[in-house]
Amino acid sequence: MNAFSQxxxxxxxxxxxELRQLTRDRPTFGMIVxxxxxxxxxxxxxxxxNVRDLPVGVVDLSHTxxxxxxxxxxxxxxxxxxxxxxxxxxxxxxxxxxxxxxxVLVIPEDFxxxxxxxxxxxxxxxxxxxxxxxxxxxxxxxxxxxxGFEAQPIARKxxxxxxxxxxxxxxxxxxxxxxxxxxxxxxxMVMFTSAALVRERERGNLELLITTPVRxxxxxxxxxxxxxxxGLIQVSIILGLGHLIFDVPINGRLDQLVLGVFAxxxxxxxxxxxxxxxxxxxxxxxxxxxxxxxxSILLSGFxxxxxxxxxxxxxxxxxxxxxxxxxxxRAIVLRGATLxxxxxxxxxxxxxxxLGVIAAASRFKKRLD
Amino acid sequence: MTDPLLGKEKTVAQDWAIxxxxxxxxxxxxxxxxxxxxxxxxxxxxxxxxxxGCGKSxxxxxxxxxxxxxxxxxxxxxxxxxxxxxxxxxxxxxxxxKFSLYxxxxxxxxxxxxxxxxxxxxxxxxxLIDSQLSRYQLxxxxxxxxxxxxxxxxxxxxxxxxTLHQPELLILDEPxxxxxxxxxxxxxEKLFDLCDSGTTxxxxxxxxxxxxxxxxxAIMESGVKRADxxxxxLMRELGARVVEIDGENLRLLKQQLGELPEVVxxxxxxxxxxxxIKESIDEPESWLRTTHPALVxxxxxxAVRPSLEDxxxxxxxxxxxxxxxxxx
Numbered sequence: 001m002n003a004f005s006q007x008x009x010x011x012x013x014x015x016x017x018e019l020r021q022l023t024r025d026r027p028t029f030g031m032i033v034x035x036x037x038x039x040x041x042x043x044x045x046x047x048x049x050n051v052r053d054l055p056v057g058v059v060d061l062s063h064t065x066x067x068x069x070x071x072x073x074x075x076x077x078x079x080x081x082x083x084x085x086x087x088x089x090x091x092x093x094x095x096x097x098x099x100x101x102x103x104v105l106v107i108p109e110d111f112x113x114x115x116x117x118x119x120x121x122x123x124x125x126x127x128x129x130x131x132x133x134x135x136x137x138x139x140x141x142x143x144x145x146x147x148g149f150e151a152q153p154i155a156r157k158x159x160x161x162x163x164x165x166x167x168x169x170x171x172x173x174x175x176x177x178x179x180x181x182x183x184x185x186x187x188x189m190v191m192f193t194s195a196a197l198v199r200e201r202e203r204g205n206l207e208l209l210i211t212t213p214v215r216x217x218x219x220x221x222x223x224x225x226x227x228x229x230x231g232l233i234q235v236s237i238i239l240g241l242g243h244l245i246f247d248v249p250i251n252g253r254l255d256q257l258v259l260g261v262f263a264x265x266x267x268x269x270x271x272x273x274x275x276x277x278x279x280x281x282x283x284x285x286x287x288x289x290x291x292x293x294x295x296s297i298l299l300s301g302f303x304x305x306x307x308x309x310x311x312x313x314x315x316x317x318x319x320x321x322x323x324x325x326x327x328x329x330r331a332i333v334l335r336g337a338t339l340x341x342x343x344x345x346x347x348x349x350x351x352x353x354x355l356g357v358i359a360a361a362s363r364f365k366k367r368l369d
Numbered sequence: 370m371t372d373p374l375l376g377k378e379k380t381v382a383q384d385w386a387i388x389x390x391x392x393x394x395x396x397x398x399x400x401x402x403x404x405x406x407x408x409x410x411x412x413x414x415x416x417x418x419x420x421x422g423c424g425k426s427x428x429x430x431x432x433x434x435x436x437x438x439x440x441x442x443x444x445x446x447x448x449x450x451x452x453x454x455x456x457x458x459x460x461x462x463x464x465x466x467k468f469s470l471y472x473x474x475x476x477x478x479x480x481x482x483x484x485x486x487x488x489x490x491x492x493x494x495x496x497l498i499d500s501q502l503s504r505y506q507l508x509x510x511x512x513x514x515x516x517x518x519x520x521x522x523x524x525x526x527x528x529x530x531x532t533l534h535q536p537e538l539l540i541l542d543e544p545x546x547x548x549x550x551x552x553x554x555x556x557x558e559k560l561f562d563l564c565d566s567g568t569t570x571x572x573x574x575x576x577x578x579x580x581x582x583x584x585x586x587a588i589m590e591s592g593v594k595r596a597d598x599x600x601x602x603l604m605r606e607l608g609a610r611v612v613e614i615d616g617e618n619l620r621l622l623k624q625q626l627g628e629l630p631e632v633v634x635x636x637x638x639x640x641x642x643x644x645x646i647k648e649s650i651d652e653p654e655s656w657l658r659t660t661h662p663a664l665v666x667x668x669x670x671x672a673v674r675p676s677l678e679d680x681x682x683x684x685x686x687x688x689x690x691x692x693x694x695x696x697x
Contacts, residue, residue: 207467209486
C-alpha cells in the first residue's frame with residue numbers, strides 16, 4: 001500500500017467514525033433535517049414586506065356618504081382594514097399609543113368643502129415607530145379619490161395629510177434598537193441558563209448536588225437569579241448606547257421599562273430551563289437555543305411586521321415570548337405607553353414563566369430514575 | 370440464596386446502620402441488583418467488592434434513595450428509603466466515582482459552598498473548614514483551583530467536602546480508582562479515623578487490598594451477592610485449597626491443570642502458579658503427586674493460606690455456582 005492510499009484509508013476511518021457518532025446523537029441528527037425545513041418555512045412566510053390588512057381606526061367627524069365611500073376605497077387597496085371607530089382625535093391618539101392600531105384616519109368636519117378645493121381631504125395619524133408599517137401607509141398618501149360630484153378632476157398634491165408620530169424622520173434605528181433588546185436577551189438568557197445546568201450535569205456536579213439537602217426548585221432558582229442581573233446589564237447597554245449613538249428616545253417611564261424587561265427576562269430564563277431539561281450536552285443546548293432564536297428574530301415583528309405574516313405564522317409568533325416583549329418594549333420606549341396599556345402581553349409573559357418553571361421542575365427530578 | 374437466620378432475626382429488633390431485604394432494581398429487562406440482603410452494623414467500614422457493572426453503584430444509589438427499588442425494602446439509619454430520603458441527606462455524605470466538586474472554584478470556595486448547601490452555622494464554618502483543610506493536608510493549596518489539583522489532592526478535597534457536615538453515614542463509590550498506591554494507603558488511614566469517631570462507611574472497590582481492610586465485605590457479581598462476611602472469615606471458609614507450584618513451562622502447566630475437574634482455577638503469579646483445588650481433596654500436594662505425577666515432576670508444591678483474591682475468584686465467574694454450593 002503506498003503512502004497515498006494509506007492516507008485515504010485513515011481519512012476514511014475518520015469519516016465513517018464521524019458519521020457513526022452523528023447518527024447516535026439523535027438531537028443533532030434531527031437538526032440536520034429540521035433546520036433547513038423550519039428555516040425555509042419561516043423565511044418563506046415571514047419575509048413579506050408587502051404589508052396587508054393593517055388594523056387601523058377611523059374618526060369620522062363629517063358623517064357623510066362620501067366619507068364612507070372614501071373608507072371603502074381605502075379598504076379596497078387591501079393595505080388597511082378598518083377595525084376600530086373612535087369619536088375624537090384624542091381617543092385615536094390614545095389607541096395608537098397603546099398599540100391597538102397602527103394608524104387612524106381622521107375625516108374632518110369640513111370634508112365636503114375640502115373635496116372641492118386643492119387641500120388634502122383627510123388626515124392620517126400614523127405610528128411611525130415601525131418604519132415598514134409607516135411606509136406602507138405613506139404609500140396611500142397620493143391615492144386618487146373622486147367623489148363623483150366634482151365638475152372636473154381636481155389636481156391635488158396629496159390626498160391625505162400625514163402626521164407621523166414617534167419617529168417623524170422615519171429612522172430605522174428607532175425601530176430596530178428596542179427590538180434588539182428582545183433578540184439579544186432571547187439569545188443570551190436561553191443559552192446561559194440551558195448551558196449552565198447542562199454543564200453541571202455533564203461535569204458530574206449534579207450527581208453530588210442531588211445527594212445533598214438542596215431541592216430541585218432551589219437549584220433552579222439559584223441558577224436563574226444571576227442571569228437576571230446579566231440581562232439587566234445587557235438591556236442598559238443596548239438602550240443606553242442606542243440613546244447616545246443612535247438618538248433613540250426613551251419616552252416611557254423607566255420603572256415601567258424595568259418591570260417589562262424583568263418579566264421578559266424571567267420568561268426567557270424559564271425557556272432556558274426547559275431547554276436544559278431536554279438537552280443532554282452543551283452542544284445540544286446550543287442547537288436548541290438557535291432553533292428558538294430564529295423564529296424569535298423572524299416572526300416576532302423584529303424584522304418584518306407581524307401584520308404582514310399569514311395567520312399560521314402569527315400563531316407561532318404569539319407563542320414566543322419575544323413577540324410579546326417587542327410589542328411591550330416598543331410601546332414603552334417609543335410611544336411612552338405604560339404596563340397598564342400592555343396588560344395582555346404582560347400577563348402572557350407572567351403566565352409563561354409560572355407554567356414553565358412548574359414544567360421544568362417536574363421534569364428535573366432529584367432522583368435518577 | 371436464602372439466609373436461614375433472616376426469619377429469626379427479623380423479630381429481634383436489632384439496629385443496623387443499613388438493612389436491605391430483597392432489594393432489587395431492574396432497568397427494563399436488565400436486572401442490575403437482584404434480591405440483595407445486607408446488614409451493615411454501625412461504626413464499621415463495609416465494602417462492596419466486584420467487577421465493573423456488578424451492581425455496586427446501583428446498590429449505593431438505592432441505599433441513598435437516588436433510585437427507587439423495583440422490589441424489596443431498604444432501611445438506612447432507621448429511616449425507610451426512598452420515602453425518607455430527603456431526611457437522610459443531612460446525615461449522609463456521598464463521594465461520587467468521578468470528581469464532582471467544581472473545577473473552577475478554589476479548594477476553600479468549594480468547601481464553603483458545601484457548608485452553605487448543608488446550612489452549617491456560619492459562625493463555626495470558618496473554623497470547621499480550617500480544621501478540614503489541615504486534617505486533609507490541603508492548607509497550602511486552599512487558594513488553588515480544584516481543577517489544578519493532583520488526583521490524590523482532589524480525593525482528599527472530595528472527602529473533606531463529604532465529611533464537612535459530620536455525616537453518620539459515608540458512602541464512597543470507588544473513591545480511589547484514580548489515586549496512586551501511597552495516596553490510597555493514606556486515604557484509608559483517614560477512613561479508619563472517621564470510623565473510629567463513629568461514622569459508618571460503605572465503600573465500593575475493585576482492589577483486593579482495599580477490600581481486605583474492610584470490617585465486612587460483600588462480593589458481588591451481576592447484581593447478585595456471591596458471598597459476605599469479614600475478610601478473614603471469608604478466607605478461612607474459602608471452600609477450596611490453595612497451592613503454589615513453581616518450575617518451567619508454567620503456561621503449559623496452567624492449561625493442563627485447568628482441564629482437571631478438581632481444579633477450580635489457576636493463575637500465574639510471576640514464577641509460580643497459584644492453583645485452587647476443590648475442598649474435597651484433603652491433601653492437594655500428595656493428590657497431585659500420586660494422581661498426576663507427570664505434571665508436577667521436578668516441581669515444588671507449597672500449600673498456602675488463601676487470599677481474598679482466591680475467595681473472589683472462587684465465588685465469581687464460572688465457579689460461582691460451585692462456590693455457593695460448597696459454602697452452604
